[in-house]
Amino acid sequence: MSNLQITFLGTSGGVPTPKRGMPSIAIKWNGEIYLFDCGEGTQRAMMQSKVGYGSINSIFISHLHLDHFLGVFGLIETLHLLQPSPKPISIYAPEYFELINKYKFITLDKIKPRGGLLLQGNDFSISAFTVKHTKNSYGFIFKENDRRKFDEEKAHALGLQGRMFSEIQKKGSLVINGKKILLDDVSWIKPGRKIVYSGDCAPSENLIKVAKDADLLIHESTFANDKEDEAKERMHTTSKQAAMIAKQSNVKKLVLTHISPRYSEEESIKNLLGDAKSVFNNTIVANDGLIVEV
Structure with missing residues (x-):
C-alpha cells in the first residue's frame, strides 16, 4: 500500500x-506533492516542514480569497529561479484566477462551475465539489482507486493457482474441476482511501454527502460554538458544526483547520476541540507542521 501523508x-x-500561517495543505502520494490552497508564506512553511519544492505535481485553489492563494506567485517565482528547467505543474483554480504567461512550466486549468473530476492518475483521482461560501468556492476529494483483494486461502482451496488469478479477473469466472468459480467467490473490493478537504464553507447537505465514509475529513473551523451566528453570517463553520458533519458523514477522523486568529491562546484552542469532541470524539485541531498519515 502506498504511503499517504498529509502535512x-x-x-x-x-x-x-x-x-x-495562511492556509495550505500538502498531500504526499507516491513521492509527488499535491498542494491544496497556497496562502502567503507557503513556500517558507514547506521549507520548515521539509516538503520539497521539486516534488510539487499540482496546486488546487479552493476560492479566490487572498489568504488562500497569495502564496502561489512567490512559490512559482522561486521554482523559476532555482530550477533551470522546472518540472511541469498544473494549477486548478476557480474562474477569474489568472497568471502571467512567463511561466512556461505552469498549466492553468479552470475548475468548472459545478466542480467535477480534475485529475485522474493511475491509481487515484482528485475532484472538486461546490461548497456554501462565496461564488465559485470549492472543496476537494482525494480518492485512491478501489482495489480487488483475493482470499488466497479460499482461492487455493478451490483450485486457483498461478495465472488463474489474472484470468479470473479478466473473465469474471472460471471452471475448475467441473465447478464454476465466480470472481466474487474468492475476492472482494477493498475501498480506496478517501480524503476530503472542505475549503472555506458553511455547513451543507452536499458536503455531508461528499464526505460519506471518508478516511479523513479536513474541515474549516473558523469559530467556536458560541459564535454560530457570526459563522452563519460570514458563511463559515464552527468546530461543533464540523463535528456534526463528520458524524453524519461517518468519517473515520476529523482534523479542524482555518482557525480564527482570535483563538490564539492554548485554552481557547482546547475549547474549540472540546466543542467538537463532544459530538465526534476522533477529532484533532491542526497546527502548522502537523503530519497525518492515512
Whole structure:
C-alpha cells in the first residue's frame, strides 16, 4: 500500500498569527506533492516542514480569497529561479484566477462551475465539489482507486493457482474441476482511501454527502460554538458544526483547520476541540507542521 501523508503547512484563517500561517495543505502520494490552497508564506512553511519544492505535481485553489492563494506567485517565482528547467505543474483554480504567461512550466486549468473530476492518475483521482461560501468556492476529494483483494486461502482451496488469478479477473469466472468459480467467490473490493478537504464553507447537505465514509475529513473551523451566528453570517463553520458533519458523514477522523486568529491562546484552542469532541470524539485541531498519515 502506498504511503499517504498529509502535512498542514498553514492552519490560520484570514490573517496569520505567530504560530499559524495562511492556509495550505500538502498531500504526499507516491513521492509527488499535491498542494491544496497556497496562502502567503507557503513556500517558507514547506521549507520548515521539509516538503520539497521539486516534488510539487499540482496546486488546487479552493476560492479566490487572498489568504488562500497569495502564496502561489512567490512559490512559482522561486521554482523559476532555482530550477533551470522546472518540472511541469498544473494549477486548478476557480474562474477569474489568472497568471502571467512567463511561466512556461505552469498549466492553468479552470475548475468548472459545478466542480467535477480534475485529475485522474493511475491509481487515484482528485475532484472538486461546490461548497456554501462565496461564488465559485470549492472543496476537494482525494480518492485512491478501489482495489480487488483475493482470499488466497479460499482461492487455493478451490483450485486457483498461478495465472488463474489474472484470468479470473479478466473473465469474471472460471471452471475448475467441473465447478464454476465466480470472481466474487474468492475476492472482494477493498475501498480506496478517501480524503476530503472542505475549503472555506458553511455547513451543507452536499458536503455531508461528499464526505460519506471518508478516511479523513479536513474541515474549516473558523469559530467556536458560541459564535454560530457570526459563522452563519460570514458563511463559515464552527468546530461543533464540523463535528456534526463528520458524524453524519461517518468519517473515520476529523482534523479542524482555518482557525480564527482570535483563538490564539492554548485554552481557547482546547475549547474549540472540546466543542467538537463532544459530538465526534476522533477529532484533532491542526497546527502548522502537523503530519497525518492515512
